Amino acid sequence: MTVHDQPVAETPDPREFGLSVLPEHEIPSELTALVADVRALVDAVAHTEAGPEDLAEARASVAAATERISGTRRETGALMEQTRPDGTAEYGTLTNVVSGVTNPASPPLQLERSGDGLRAEITLNGVYQGPPGLVHGGWIAAILDQALGGAASAAGMPGMTANLDVNYRSPTPLHAPLEVTARVTGTERRKVFVSGEVRHNGTVTAEGTALMVRFDASG
Numbered sequence: 191m192t193v194h195d196q197p198v199a200e201t202p203d204p205r206e207f208g209l210s211v212l213p214e215h216e217i218p219s220e221l222t223a224l225v226a227d228v229r230a231l232v233d234a235v236a237h238t239e240a241g242p243e244d245l246a247e248a249r250a251s252v253a254a255a256t257e258r259i260s261g262t263r264r265e266t267g268a269l270m271e272q273t274r275p276d277g278t279a280e281y282g283t284l285t286n287v288v289s290g291v292t293n294p295a296s297p298p299l300q301l302e303r304s305g306d307g308l309r310a311e312i313t314l315n316g317v318y319q320g321p322p323g324l325v326h327g328g329w330i331a332a333i334l335d336q337a338l339g340g341a342a343s344a345a346g347m348p349g350m351t352a353n354l355d356v357n358y359r360s361p362t363p364l365h366a367p368l369e370v371t372a373r374v375t376g377t378e379r380r381k382v383f384v385s386g387e388v389r390h391n392g393t394v395t396a397e398g399t400a401l402m403v404r405f406d407a408s409g
């Protein structure tokens with residue numbers, strides 16, 4: 191296995207793989223604001239103790255809003271293009287369930303380059319609950335998968351997760367700041383080895399390793 195010590199490479203242009211790409215600046219600010227409002231709505235619905243009358247009225251309002259915006263739909267699988275501070279392009283799936291900016295189901299996880307990989311800070315609310323007061327283990331795995339895949343992509347080697355191993359070291363609390371880190375640890379042909387952690391107050395609550403298999407540009 192080759193230890194990955196290359197400088198950060200440019201991510202391949204997804205258009206070369208036949209994928210559609212939307213530049214971030216073309217996403218209306220009204221849409222990102224609506225996404226934030228819907229996240230708040232989901233949390234409110236999950237925890238409300240409102241009475242039947244208020245619930246019925248809220249339901250009618252939600253149905254009207256859904257009707258209002260359902261006329262046209264963006265293509266599933268569209269990617270968003272962001273420009274990094276150094277001028278290079280970065281891509282992510284627009285409706286990715288972990289980090290998609292237009293997906294209200296995403297927390298969202300916003301990864302940034304840091305040191306030898308990626309880093310994010312995130313606080314998860316009760317929508318992501320598993321055991322009482324704690325983050326669902328499946329969501330922890332999803333967050334690690336995204337961070338690990340993102341690290342491979344940020345190193346110029348986007349691909350698919352072939353294998354993901356997660357060890358849960360201590361309970362991950364809701365409503366508390368978490369730090370997520372990930373990096374590439376090695377490469378072998380199309381295989382990209384990655385590792386990452388979730389921390390609360392500096393203590394590792396979960397750690398993961400994954401094998402990403404790079405997209406085959408040869409078709």
Ligand SMILES: CCCCCCCCCCCCCCCC(=O)SCCNC(=O)CCNC(=O)[C@H](O)C(C)(C)COP(=O)(O)OP(=O)(O)OC[C@H]1O[C@@H](n2cnc3c(N)ncnc32)[C@H](O)[C@@H]1OP(=O)(O)O
Pocket residue numbers: 202203204207281282283335336337339340343348349350351352353378379380381401403405406
């Ligand atoms: C272009 C720009 C796009 C930009 C985009 C940006 C996105 C930037 C953010 C991304 C962040 C996403 C983070 C979420 C990532 C997901 O959630 S991905 C979704 C979950 N994963 C899947 O659905 C994958 C399903 N599996 C597959 O499609 C195929 O099995 C795979 C993984 C693509 C591999 O198939 P393949 O391409 O035919 O490769 P194959 O020749 O079989 O294997 C290649 C090598 O890997 C090894 N291998 C394959 N599978 C395994 C395994 N399970 N265990 C061990 N070794 C394995 C093989 O033995 C072989 O090794 P070597 O012979 O080289 O030693």
